[in-house]
Amino acid sequence: xxxxxxxxxxxxxxxxxxxxxxxxxxxxxxxxxxxxxxxxxxxxxxxxxxxxxxxxxxxxxxxxxxxxxxxxxxxxxxxxxxxxxxxxxxxxxxxxxxxxxxxxxxxxxxxxxxxxxxxxxxxxxxxxxxxxxxxxxxxxxxxxxxxxxxxxxxxxxxxxxxxxxxxxxxxxxxxxxxxxxxxxxxxxxxxxxxxxxxxxxxxxxxxxxxxxxxxxxxxxxxxxxxxxxxxxxxxxxxxxxxxxxxxxxxxxxxxxxxxxxxxxxxxxxxxxxxxxxxxxxxxxxxxxxxxxxxxxxxxxxxxxxxxxxxxxxxxxxxxxxxxxxxxxxxxxxxxxxxxxxxxxxxxxxxxxxxxxxxxxxx
Numbered sequence: 001x002x003x004x005x006x007x008x009x010x011x012x013x014x015x016x017x018x019x020x021x022x023x024x025x026x027x028x029x030x031x032x033x034x035x036x037x038x039x040x041x042x043x044x045x046x047x048x049x050x051x052x053x054x055x056x057x058x059x060x061x062x063x064x065x066x067x068x069x070x071x072x073x074x075x076x077x078x079x080x081x082x083x084x085x086x087x088x089x090x091x092x093x094x095x096x097x098x099x100x101x102x103x104x105x106x107x108x109x110x111x112x113x114x115x116x117x118x119x120x121x122x123x124x125x126x127x128x129x130x131x132x133x134x135x136x137x138x139x140x141x142x143x144x145x146x147x148x149x150x151x152x153x154x155x156x157x158x159x160x161x162x163x164x165x166x167x168x169x170x171x172x173x174x175x176x177x178x179x180x181x182x183x184x185x186x187x188x189x190x191x192x193x194x195x196x197x198x199x200x201x202x203x204x205x206x207x208x209x210x211x212x213x214x215x216x217x218x219x220x221x222x223x224x225x226x227x228x229x230x231x232x233x234x235x236x237x238x239x240x241x242x243x244x245x246x247x248x249x250x251x252x253x254x255x256x257x258x259x260x261x262x263x264x265x266x267x268x269x270x271x272x273x274x275x276x277x278x279x280x281x282x283x284x285x286x287x288x289x290x291x292x293x294x295x296x297x298x299x300x301x302x303x304x305x306x307x308x309x310x311x312x313x314x315x316x317x318x319x320x321x322x323x324x325x326x327x328x329x330x331x332x333x334x335x336x337x338x339x340x341x342x343x344x345x346x347x348x349x350x351x352x353x354x355x356x357x358x359x360x361x362x
Contacts, residue, residue: 001190001341001344002172002337002338002341004190004193005186005187005190005337005340005341005344006174006337008032008185008186008189008190009174009176009179009182009183009186009337009340010166010174010176011028012025012028012029012178012182012185012186013164013165013166013176013177013178013179013182014164014166015028015164016069016102016104016110016159016161016164017067017068017069017161017178018068018069018070018071018072018073018088018104018159018160018161019068019069019070019071019088019089019210019211019212019213019214020068020159020210020211020214021068021104021159022046022067022068022210023046024107025067025068025182025185025208026042026046026048026067026208029048029067029185029189029208030042030048032189033050033189033192036189036192036193036196037196038050038052038192038196043221043222043225044221045210045211045218045221045222046210046211046218047207047208047209047210047218047219047221047222048067048207048208049205049206049207049208049222049226050192050205050206051203051204051205051206051226052192052195052196052198052203052204052205052206053203054200054201054202054203054204055200055201055202055203055355055356056203057355057356058201058202058203058354058355058356058358059202059228059229059230059317059354059356059358059360060202060203060204060205060226060227060228060229060230061202061203061204061205061228061229061230061231061232061351061354062204062205062207062222062223062226062228062230062231062232062309062316063188063191063204063205063206063207063231063232063233063234063347063351064188064206064207064208064209064219064222064231064232064233064234064305064309065181065184065185065187065188065207065208065209065233065234065235066181066184066185066208066209066210066211066212066213066218066219066235066305067181067182067185067208067209067210068210068211068212068213068214068218069089069161069162069177069178069180069182069213070087070088070089070090070091070161070213070329071088071089071091071101071159071160071161071162072085072086072087072088072091072101072137072139072159072160072161073085073086073088073157073158073159073160074103074154074155074156074157074158074160075156076156077146077149077150077154077155077156078138078146079145079146080144080145080146081140081141081143081144081145081146081148081149082116082138082139082140083103083113083138083139083140083141083149083154083160084135084137084138084139085134085137085139085160086134086135087134088159088213088214089213089214089329090213090329091134091329092329092330093131093132093133093134094131095329095330095331096115096132096134096137097115097116097117097131097132098114098115098116098117099114099115099162099163099331100112100113100114100162100163100165100331101113101114101115101139101160101161101162101163102160102161102162102163102164103139103141103152103153103154103158103159103160104158104159104160104161105152105153105154105158106153109152109153111141111152111153111154112141112163113139113140113141113142113160114139114140115137115138115139116137116138116139116140139160141154161177161178162177162178162331163177163331164176164177164178165177165331165332167332169334171254171336172254172336172337172338173253173254173334173335173336173337174334174335174336174337175332175333175334176332176333177331177332177333178333179236179325179333179334179335180235180236180325180328180329180333181212181234181235181236183236183323183325183335183340184234184235184236184322184323185208186340187234187323187340187343187344187347188206188208188234190340190341190344191206191344191347191348192206194344194348195348195351198352201351201352201354202351202354202355204351205222205226205228207219207222207223207226209222209305212304212305216303216304216305216307216308217305217308218305219233219305219306219308219309220305220308220309220312223309223312223316224312227312227313228316229316229317229360230279230316230317230318230354230358230360231306231309231310231316231317231318231319232279232318232319232321232347232350233304233305233306233309233318233319233320233321234321234322234343234347235304235320235322236322236323236324236325236328236333236335237251237258237260237295237297237299237322237323237324237325238251238297238299238302238324238325238328239251239252239253239324239325239326239334240252241253241324242326248299249297249298249299250295250296251295251296251297251324252295252324253324253325253326253334253335253336253339254324254336254338254339255293255295255324255339256287256292256293256294256295256338256339256342257287257292257294257295257321257322257323257339257342257343257346258294258295258296258297258321258322258323258324259275259280259283259284259294259295259296259297259319259320259321259322260273260275260297260298260299260302260319260320260321260322261274261275261280261296261297261298262274262298262299263297263298263299263300263302263303263304263307263320264299264300264301264302264303265300265301265302265303265307266300266301267301269303271303271307271308272302272303272307273304273306273307273310273318273319273320275318275319275320276317276318276319276362277362278317278358278359278360279317279318279319280319282319282350282353282354282358283319283321283346283350285350285353286346286349286350286353287346287349289349289353290345290346290349292342292345292346293342294346295324297322304320306318306319306320317360321343321346321347322343323335323336323339323340323343324336324339
């Protein structure tokens, strides 16, 4: 399983897919699912869906992870060919100068560039301790003129992402662009392969969703259509095993998958998830049955699309599950493949324990 996850995650991280431009990622995942003998479909917004029919008397389940990544949108091209951008999603300004990027004009035609960084020799003492604001960022593709940039296919509105990159680290650890949430997508593909071989269980809808980094609403469209009783969202969980985050929790890389017991954005968005008790017990029992260490998270500053899915219809039994990850929203994030394997096993075990007796009320 580790090698399958390594391959799938590597492949997915090398495919650009800014929020609203997930087509290449979706096509790749659809091909992987087809190889597993599973038919998939896309809705009008671009969510990719696989339904595995099961016991009609049992609650139906939607398990989902988002395909998109954060990045930039071209705002203006100056006469000298330098590109000005708007941020798409929570791109950290402090980690942007001198980063390599990719202007996504079409597969096989994408244009590389770099976010400019003022020459050190000309930097004043005060500037050395300042972060360039996002509206002031300039991207250099080397073309030298607006006409040349436009001839390369770049226009106002062109999506730009961190240059796709994968960096294997020691052991089972891997660094790369968009581990958030291509790792979740890879886990969902692994789960799809397991469910394709099952003999019984509830109806399960697997959804690779869109627009999470933009407005957290893409999965809502799929959920409105599928009307699940239970929703399980797969995403990163902030690893707190480094000095900078040591006081934020007890989530460690390589120590297994995790569940969120509390999330709240706390930055102007009054939303989050307090998981349903039945879902918490389901994951705890599944972890015990599978012999997995189940880590626990409670964080302010974190928000997922489950926050909106949970509010549909009569309410959806909801829980966030995930994998520890370091350096969130940076150009190189880090996870441990063993945690991803544990997460796939946890989900497979949990889904196998859902039957008509599963309590949906609090």
